[in-house]
Every structure is written in C-alpha cells, then in structure tokens.
Amino acid sequence: MKKKFGNAARVAGRARESQEDGDANMKYPMTRAFVILIAGLTACGALSAPPKAETLRGQVKNGTPKGKPVSNLAVQLQTLDLDGKIAKVGETTTDARGKFSFRVAGDDKRYHKAIVPFGGAQYESSPVFAGHGHKLEPVTVMVFETASDATKISVDMHHVIIEPLTDEKGNKDADTWSVKEIIAMNNAGDRAYVGKEKDATGKSRTIRFSLPPGYEKVQPEEGLMECCTVITEMAMYDTMPMNPGQKVYVFSYQLPAQKLKDGWRRRVDYPTGQAMVVAKGDDIALSCPQLGPQKTTDLGQGTMTFVKGESLKAGTELAVKIKSADLGNPGGPLLIGTIVGLTLIFGLIAFAMRSKAKQHRTPAAGRTTASELPQPSRNDLLDRIADLDDQFEASNIEEAEYRKQRDHLKSQLERR
Template sequence: MKRILLLLTVVSLLFIAAPALAAGNGTLEGNVVNRTDGGSSVADQEVTLKTYRNDNEVESAVATTDADGHFIFEGLDTDPSLSYEAQMVYQEADYYSGRLSFAKGQDSLTAELTVYDATDSDASIRVTTAHTVISVEEGNLRVKEYYYFENTSDRTYVGSEVATPDGKKATLAFFMPGGAVGLEPGGELMSCCIYGSDAGFIDTMPFLPGPKEAVYSYLVDYKSGAYTFNQRVRYPVADYNLLVMGEDVALSSDRLVTEEPVTLQDGLYQRLSGANLAPNDRITIELSGLPGGGSGTVLVIIMIVVLAGGAVFGLTVRRRKARPVVARADPARKEQELIVALARLDDSFAEGQIGEAEYRRRRAATKQQLTRLMRGR
C-alpha cells in the first residue's frame, strides 16, 4: 500500500506545472546578420527565444525575421533572475546570441545573431599549433593531444558525408593509435557530438569561422621498455611539438627534430618538434628506456588543456645528449611551462583537490597568459 501511495505521489508531482512566468512589459529585439561576404538572405528565418532560471529552461517563444533579418519578442518578464537567449538553425548550423538579462528598471534588450553561409569543403581548415604530451606510468603511456584549429574562411564548415545512424555529418577527424583506451574529450570537443571511427574518432559539430580548441586524452599499454608511437596528421599543421616526461626516456623520429629537453616545475621533458606537416603525413616516434613493462592498468582520465606550439628548427632528425635547458625567460619555454601548469591544474580538479570556482579562476588566468604568448609570436 505504501508503495502505491508513493507511486501516486511521484506521478502527481510530474503533472504539477512549473510556475508560469509573469506577463511583463519587457522587449527583446535584434537582427540576424550574415557575415559571409555576399552571403544568403536572412529573411523569413525562425528565431527561438529561450528563457532560463538558474540555468533551467522554463519557457520558449518563436519569431520570424522580416526582410532585413529583424526580429522582436514582446511581453517578457523583466525579473533580473531570468536570462534570455536567442537561438536559430541556419544552413545546418546552430547559432546563439548569448545569455541576456534585464537589469532592475530596464525593459528592453537587444541581441545580434551572427550567422554564416555553410560549406561542405574543409579546404580552409588548418592547425596552427599541435601538441602531444606523454606521461610515462608503469606499463602505461598517458597521452594528451592538444590541437588549435582555425577555419580561415568566412563560411561554417558543416561536413560533407553523413557519418552516424541519425544523419550527422563528420566535420573533424582525430587519430588515435591502435590499442588506445579511455578516451576523454576536452576543450571544445563535446561528448555528445563525437563518435568512434576506424582510426580514432570524429566530431560532428559545425566549425564556425575562427579558432577552435580541441583536446583529448587516452591511454596505451606497452609490454617492454620500448614503444613505437604512431601519429597521423589529418590537416595541415604549422607547428607540432611532442613532449615526453622523464630523464631516462630516449626519443627518435623519422620526421621530427630532437630539441633540447626542458625542465619544468614537475620534472624534465624530452622534446621533439616539426613544422609544416601536410595532410595524411605519418610520423613514427620511437620511445626507449621506459620503466618496467608488462600489462598496464587502464585508468579513467579527464584532461581539459590548451595547446601551444614551441620553437621549430627543421625536420632533420638528430639525437643529442639530453641535458636540461638553463632556465631563462624565453617565450617557447614559458609556453611549455604554461601547458604543463594547465595539465596539472586539470588533474587537480578532476581528482577533487580544488573546487570548481577556484579551478575556473586559475585556469582562465593561465590560459590568458598562454594566449598572449601565442599571439605575440
């Protein structure tokens, strides 16, 4: 009997409507603006206004743009605790105005929805900097890949081929070596929008003009004191760096230059670099002197890290005796320090050692420093 009463209570709660928003005198109006040179019309486009309270959607409304792309929503509740966001789908891509709220005594808001024509060509997609950081564990290599993409066109890349059962198109493709496990996406990669592929995984989110940060991590096992790490380039890469933590690990590659090791706060990193890598280039890196060996334990890791490239001196492989770089205030070394600092910060947050507010504050400050260095090259 108690179970029946409990069930009836739960069912009744499901039918209790959320409190209706008060009819108000607030107005939100704006324009849909196509930033593609000579772009298509934005007339007669459906715009949806979402209303949020404490990040929970509580209401939505729809308007249609006029011949000039103008839209308006009236009768809005001006409660400052509410936020509003205009959204639309234009040529297969989603666009958002960002959240807006009425200030006390305010009764009007303005918003702009910037859109672009779509393209199915990835000819304008490139990687300005790419970075691979490998940490050596007993029987495992923890690999973190950081890519800073750029869409140099004024069109949104929406993909060309359907790649999923529900009709989504592949936009970006990422490589992982055979035997990789424990994939964890970060940066602007979202778990909802990535799917496995024969050689790694794909992203299905449209790529708007401008930059995009993609980060992912995984584990691979090694069975002896050596491991062959295979890397495949999917897009043109201007600068590529590979860092491996450990004083006793030796590196060699068929395509990358051996650089001086760098000593950072948490240890010494061996380093290889390359430049102007072309799509479909394959890179082989031989790691030797790895500790232990045997079957590794698969760990779940969550890494959200920004990438930056370092100095590049050519593509001829040359081994040098490993020795720490003397500490000096050069930009390349500072970039490496910031990359590792972000990685360690993400580790601390994933392990619950710091709270979310502190994590986001420190990460934003560190990322800002890194962005300034990258732009100053």
C-alpha cells in the same frame, strides 16, 4: 524609508484608534491582523517590486557574402539560472532584416542567449544579463552557408601530452598510459565546413582526428560532444559543421604500455603550422624524425621534454620513440600541470576565450604570456559555464570536477 512606510503607518494608526471602540476589536479582527501583517512584510522588504522587464533585441546576420536572406528564421531564447538549468524558453521569428526581440526579466541571477538553427547547424549569441545595473546590449547571431571544400581547413597548433595513467592518489598504472591532444584549428573560408563523407545515420564526417593503433577509451572534451562524434578503428570524427575562424578541440585516450614499446604513431590530418609532443620527467628521451631534435624546459612544474616541428603536410606520419618507462612523478597533477604550462606559453587560454565569441573572424597569430592574458568579463565567464554544462551533459566530465569548476566560475561571476 519614512515615505515608504507612510500609508502602512496611517492604516495601522486607524486600527489602533478603532480598538478604543469596545466592539471594534471583535468586529474587525481580520482587518487588524491583515494590517499588522502588511506593515511587517513591508518593513522586511518582502513586498519589494519584481524585477523590471526589459527588451532584449537581436539580429541574425549571414556571415557568408551573398548568402541567403535571414528573414523569417526561427529564434529560440533560452533563460538559464547560474546552475545552467533552463528556467524559461521563448520563441519568435526574424523580421525582413533579420531582427528579433524578446521581453526578459531584469534578474542578475539568470542569463539569456538566443539560438538560431540555420543550414543544418545551430548558432548561438553570447550570453547576456539584464537588470541590476547591467546594460542590456543587443545581441548578434552570425550564421553561415556551408561548404565541403577542405582546402580552407588547417591546424595552427597541435600539442600532444603523453604520460603514465595515475589514480586519484597519484599512483601510476605501469600498464596504461594517458594521451591528451590539444588541436587549434582554423577555417579560413567564409562558409561553415561540413565533410563530404557521411556515416550510416546520414551525419557528415566533418573534422577527422586520426588515432594511434591500440587506442582505448576515447574521451571527447573541449569543442566536442559525445552525441556528435563518430569513432572508428582508425579515427574519431566530429559531425558538427566548423564555422569560419578558429576553434580548439581537446580529447584524450589511453594506450597500453605494450603498444608504446614501438612508440606513439599518429597521422597528420590537415596542414599543420606547429606540432609538439610532450613528456614530463627527469629521465625522458624522445625522438621523432618528423619533428626535430629533443628539447627540455622547466615551467615550474618540473622538467618537460618535447619535440617540435613546423609546417607539416597532411598525410605525414608522426612516429615518436619514447626511451623511458617513466614519464612523471606519482603524487602530483602531472597532466594538468603540463597542459597549463603549454597553454600559457602558446596562448591557447586566450585563444579559446576569444574564439567562441569571434568565430566569424580569424584573430591575428601570436603568442601570449601569462601576464598578457585578459581578465574574463561576465560574458566570458558565462561562456565558460555554458561550455562546462555542455561537457557535463555529454558525460565528458566527472560530476565532482564539474561541481568544483562550476562553483569557482560562479564565485568569479558573483564578484563581477
């Protein structure tokens, strides 16, 4: 610190010496004030050097064997602050080998990601930090050719949670029920899948999610955006291409209790490895010929009743009979608790964390317990923040809940 203040101290000393001359204080009043200001700002660190600029290097790769060249592709760099606001946007093009680079500031309060449009879809790199001890690793953006062959599309797991709708205080609405579906899908091909059928606007109806009769208020959540979904009387469609690998979709809707008197009915859209319908409570009875006998378990959230089946063919009609009018106890976060329990059992949390970064590969199947879940890295947390921002921008999450979850993720990020 002494060396840092050397020049300022010497200048300040000369100013004091000049004050001994009767005219100096009047002749150089601004010089004296400026010297004192500089010395003070230096002591406070206000003149510290700006973040050092670094070079972010990246490469676009075509994940489809014998795919088109990736030279001369447009690449956009987005720099975002921790609140998800875009602070800066840069553009460039790839060279003959698909490589690109950007100059970025070494600021750990912002992160960067590269975006590449290709074949009617948009592909992103993982978010990265620069500066303050963070090594700026090269990024890779995988792109794919497209195909309309649905034979490579299947469902690994399909979980459905049904319970009475509750308000913020936990009071049940006896006339309305809530249904949430969690679907882990797999594209086993080496091309991004797009549907053959198109809607009136020309968008491809890519992934179909059949809906039960009488549904109301469909809410796209994880893996879906309102801007890119089409809802009809019988189904909801995602119009975005599905990349090779695995992807988790989550959506919810409501059903009038009157419609559930005959049970919950749902068509199986794709070959499905495992399907489960869940209800929570102590006096629940479920039956479904297509899924097998009723079972119960306790996940620390109370008794959970479910029916489960495996190896279901596309086109199978699920018909679940519900024998109780009460699927939960008012006053607690029943739906959230049930979902958390399910995801811990079947590994959906770990699955979702790695599927975004590794969509060009298909991870090995298997179950993951809570103790085996990996601790999220900075990039994992940034992925979660980016997904949360997308949900908020698409009006898929209430602002209060969005702020709460975002603050929690930011606090974890700042501790990394």
